[in-house]
Amino acid sequence: MFKGVSLFFMLLLSLSTQAETWPAEQWSTGPTPSGPALQALETYAFPSRDDISRKGIRTAALLVIRDGQLIYERYAGPTSADTPHLTWSISKSLMATVLGVAYGEGLFKLQDPALKFYPPLEKHSAITLADLLHWASGLDWQEDYEYAPLKSSVVAMLYTRGHHDMAAFTTDHAEYAKPGQAFRYSSGDSNLLSAALKNIVGPARYPDYPWSALFEPLGIRHAVWETDGTGTFVASSYAYLTARDLARVGLLMARDGRWGDRQLLPKEWVSFNREPFAHYQANQDDAVPGGQWWLNRAVDGAAQPWPDAPPDTFAALGHWGQAMYVIPSEKLVIVRYGDDRDGRYSHNALLNLARKAFAGKVQP
Structure with missing residues (x-):
C-alpha cells in the first residue's frame, strides 16, 4: 500500500513539474494585461527623458515574467532586448x-x-x-x-x-x-x-x-563578465546581461534553485540567500541583507522596507536603478534596468504599480 501511495505522489510531482513553463531558447509569451493599471506603471517608469540633464526616473528596460512566461517588455534609450546591460551590483x-x-x-x-x-x-x-x-x-x-x-x-x-x-x-x-x-x-x-x-x-x-x-x-x-588585472571576475560590479537573460536567474531563484527537472542550486543555499543576516540592525529605509541578496523582511522591530510588496519579495539591486525583483508567492520576476542619477526612483513605488498591473493586487 505504501509503495502505491509513494508512486502516486511521485506521479503528481512529475505532472506538476511538467505543467510548469520554462524558457527554451526564447521565452514563451503570455497575454499582456492592459488598462489603467498598466498605464499608471508606464507613466511612472517611462516619463519623457531628459538626456542632457539626466534627471528624473530613466528606465532603460522593464520586463515581467509571470509563472514562467514573458508577459511584458519595454525598452527606452539605446537599450534593446539584445543589449547586455551593465548590472552594477546585481553582479x-x-x-x-x-x-x-x-x-x-x-x-x-x-x-x-x-x-x-x-x-x-x-x-x-x-x-x-x-x-x-x-x-x-x-x-x-x-x-x-x-x-x-x-x-x-x-x-x-x-x-x-x-x-x-x-x-x-x-x-x-x-x-x-x-x-x-x-x-x-x-x-x-x-x-x-x-x-x-x-x-x-x-x-x-x-x-x-x-x-x-x-x-x-x-x-x-x-553574458559578459569583466575581470581585473589578475583575471578575477569583478563580482561587485561588472557583469552584463540582457533583461531576458537576467530574468532566467530570477526564475531559478523563484523556484528554489530548480531549473526544469534539475536542482541546480541546493534548496538550503537559496534559503541562506533569503534569510536575513542575524546581526543586521534594521534601517527602515533600506532592504534587509541576506546572502548577497536583498530582502523585504520586517526585522529588529522595523517595518518591511517595501510595504506594498509581499514579505517574501527579494531582489538583486545595483547602482543607478538596476533591479531584479522576485516575488515567489505571486510567481513574478521583474527586471528593471535604469539610468537614475538623482534618487527619485522608488523600489516600493515600482513594485506597487507592477503588482496592480500584473498580479491584480490593488493597494489602498
Missing part, C-alpha cells in the same frame, strides 16, 4: 548564485575560513565565507560613490589604486569590527568571494565557471 547576487552551484558540488562550506581559499587574508583569518556573503567581514570599507569620491573605498578599487587586483586592495583594509558581527555593505567583500572562487573550483575551471555552472544551464548565451 553580487550573480556571484552568489554561481557560488551556490559550487556549494552544491560540495566544494566548500559556509563556515569555512575565507583564508582557506584566499591565502592573502592571513591577517584576517577569522573571516568566513558566510561573513563575506553577509557583507560582514568587519573590514573598514567605505562604500561611497559620486557624492564622496575622495574617501570612497569602492571608487579607489574600481578606478584607481585598487583596480589591478581588487581582492588584494580589499585585504589591505583594517578591521573595524569582529567578523560576522556587523553589517557594512562592501563591494570589496564581494570581490573577495570572487577571488576565493578561483581556488574553490580551481584555476583551470575558473575562467569558464560562471558559464559552465550557471549561464549555459539556464540558456544564457550573451
Whole structure:
C-alpha cells in the first residue's frame, strides 16, 4: 500500500513539474494585461527623458515574467532586448548564485575560513565565507560613490589604486569590527568571494565557471563578465546581461534553485540567500541583507522596507536603478534596468504599480 501511495505522489510531482513553463531558447509569451493599471506603471517608469540633464526616473528596460512566461517588455534609450546591460551590483547576487552551484558540488562550506581559499587574508583569518556573503567581514570599507569620491573605498578599487587586483586592495583594509558581527555593505567583500572562487573550483575551471555552472544551464548565451588585472571576475560590479537573460536567474531563484527537472542550486543555499543576516540592525529605509541578496523582511522591530510588496519579495539591486525583483508567492520576476542619477526612483513605488498591473493586487 505504501509503495502505491509513494508512486502516486511521485506521479503528481512529475505532472506538476511538467505543467510548469520554462524558457527554451526564447521565452514563451503570455497575454499582456492592459488598462489603467498598466498605464499608471508606464507613466511612472517611462516619463519623457531628459538626456542632457539626466534627471528624473530613466528606465532603460522593464520586463515581467509571470509563472514562467514573458508577459511584458519595454525598452527606452539605446537599450534593446539584445543589449547586455551593465548590472552594477546585481553582479553580487550573480556571484552568489554561481557560488551556490559550487556549494552544491560540495566544494566548500559556509563556515569555512575565507583564508582557506584566499591565502592573502592571513591577517584576517577569522573571516568566513558566510561573513563575506553577509557583507560582514568587519573590514573598514567605505562604500561611497559620486557624492564622496575622495574617501570612497569602492571608487579607489574600481578606478584607481585598487583596480589591478581588487581582492588584494580589499585585504589591505583594517578591521573595524569582529567578523560576522556587523553589517557594512562592501563591494570589496564581494570581490573577495570572487577571488576565493578561483581556488574553490580551481584555476583551470575558473575562467569558464560562471558559464559552465550557471549561464549555459539556464540558456544564457550573451553574458559578459569583466575581470581585473589578475583575471578575477569583478563580482561587485561588472557583469552584463540582457533583461531576458537576467530574468532566467530570477526564475531559478523563484523556484528554489530548480531549473526544469534539475536542482541546480541546493534548496538550503537559496534559503541562506533569503534569510536575513542575524546581526543586521534594521534601517527602515533600506532592504534587509541576506546572502548577497536583498530582502523585504520586517526585522529588529522595523517595518518591511517595501510595504506594498509581499514579505517574501527579494531582489538583486545595483547602482543607478538596476533591479531584479522576485516575488515567489505571486510567481513574478521583474527586471528593471535604469539610468537614475538623482534618487527619485522608488523600489516600493515600482513594485506597487507592477503588482496592480500584473498580479491584480490593488493597494489602498
